[in-house]
Amino acid sequence: MNTDDPQRPSHATEGYPSGRRPGWMVVLALGTLVIGLVVGYFVGRFSLDREWRKPTVRITKENYEEASRDDADPTPAVDSVVMRPMPLRRTRDTVQERIAGDPVAPLVGSIGRNDGEVEMHLTVQNRGTCDVAKIEGIAYGFDAYNRPAKMNRHGEHYVAFTAPLPGDREPLRLRPDEKLVISEKLRYVDDASLALAEVTRVTCADGSVWKKP
Incomplete structure (x- = not known):
């Protein structure tokens, strides 16, 4: 067995030192979550306001x-x-x-x-x-x-x-x-x-x- 050959990183962490994802991916995920929550809030609020326009x-x-x-x-x-x-x-x-x-x-x-x-x-x-x-x-x-x-x-x-x-x-x-x-x-x-x-x-x-x- 040739121990001089460098070991390849696993598929899950290939290209990322120590298996860590780059920070921009975390920021992107959080940003997507926040945008989804904000959009959901305003869609729900719009639906309620439209329903409440006829309150009886x-x-x-x-x-x-x-x-x-x-x-x-x-x-x-x-x-x-x-x-x-x-x-x-x-x-x-x-x-x-x-x-x-x-x-x-x-x-x-x-x-x-x-x-x-x-x-x-x-x-x-x-x-x-x-x-x-x-x-x-x-x-x-x-x-x-x-x-x-x-x-x-x-x-x-x-x-x-x-x-x-x-x-x-x-x-x-x-x-x-x-x-x-x-x-x-x-x-x-x-x-x-x-x-x-x-x-x-x-x-x-x-x-x-x-x-x-």
Whole structure:
């Protein structure tokens, strides 16, 4: 055996001292990764922005049947308009636009827990001219990170509310400029701690009805 012949480097490291790849290949790989992440972020953001340009959807019969089955909490009726799942700030801005001219508007909402029970509290104000006898609406839940959160049995981020509640003995009479705290027990809330809401139907004491288009 001739020991004077130089040994050839292995195929995997041929041409690179000590088996190391040149630095420019590492830089190229990292650059490609960064570019891919940036492109992915902006593509995802563009897709969300395009979806959020139409922030509401209408409840179909199939949507209602799916959401209300298995003894779920109250869910918006067929043909109701609800907000898409969006971050808190975007949802708040959209809701504020939608309730700008409403006769009854929610001011603040929260979700509290006590002894295993969950209760939603909504403060609303009568901004109209009639004495209000009944209020119906939709509330949306958000967690501590301002993300849409489960509010009902089948994962919906919304739930329907009404005042007075069915079975309440005291009739409601909310006069113009007065405020009311609506309390409603919920059974299927996960991490929601904040609520945004909009009133969709108002019945006045004289029998007249306002309904959100």
